[in-house]
Amino acid sequence: MKKNFLTIIILALGILNMILTAVIVFAVVPTTMRTNNLISKVASTIDLELESPDANDPNQINIADIEVYQIPEDLTINLKQDPGDTKSHYALVSVSLSINTKSEDYKSLQPTIATNQSSITEIINDEFSKYTVSTVTENKDKIKSEILKKIQEHFKSDFIISISVGKLVVE
CATH class of the missing domain: 3.30.479.30 (Band 7 domain)
Structure with a gap:
């Protein structure tokens, strides 16, 4: 009986692990991807502002x-x-x-x-x-x-x- 009870607990924990993994994949990962895209856009905007827009302008007068x-x-x-x-x-x-x-x-x-x-x-x-x-x-x-x-x-x-x-x- 002890072996059956232990097997049921291991099986329940395995199913719970699978459910939590599914929640993470379908709920947390897309939100993390959107956050990562936002951070990338902000970082690229900051990099653009650090470069002088007039530095490569051919109409710029020496x-x-x-x-x-x-x-x-x-x-x-x-x-x-x-x-x-x-x-x-x-x-x-x-x-x-x-x-x-x-x-x-x-x-x-x-x-x-x-x-x-x-x-x-x-x-x-x-x-x-x-x-x-x-x-x-x-x-x-x-x-x-x-x-x-x-x-x-x-x-x-x-x-x-x-x-x-x-x-x-x-x-």
Whole structure:
């Protein structure tokens, strides 16, 4: 009788083991696979962000191919008045242009920058004067992009690649 009882216990444990193995295969393994896929996606996203997207860009301009043209004098610009403000506000701005020396238009248009300096300063004045003393520093990047776009339209070329505002003093 002892042998029969022991055989029944071993048989019951074997069946229980088989049931638990089936539960693991059909319930736990698919969840683990989905979790593993999610972890793989997150890891691949992190790896993509570590690589610079501009590193392999053929349109990226080498720093040695950039010439800087400094507008000789600082510009004093009247700013738009805030509603209810009677005091005049000004911005003192130092601007320089970054020029691509490898551009097709560089040789023909670079000498004309000095002769068009009054037009460039007018574009800068017009763009800065659209803003009030409280909003000019918040919108500095927007102002720079608008100035760049208008200067590129003026020269009908994109040989000027960026605008730098070195000094911006607002009162």
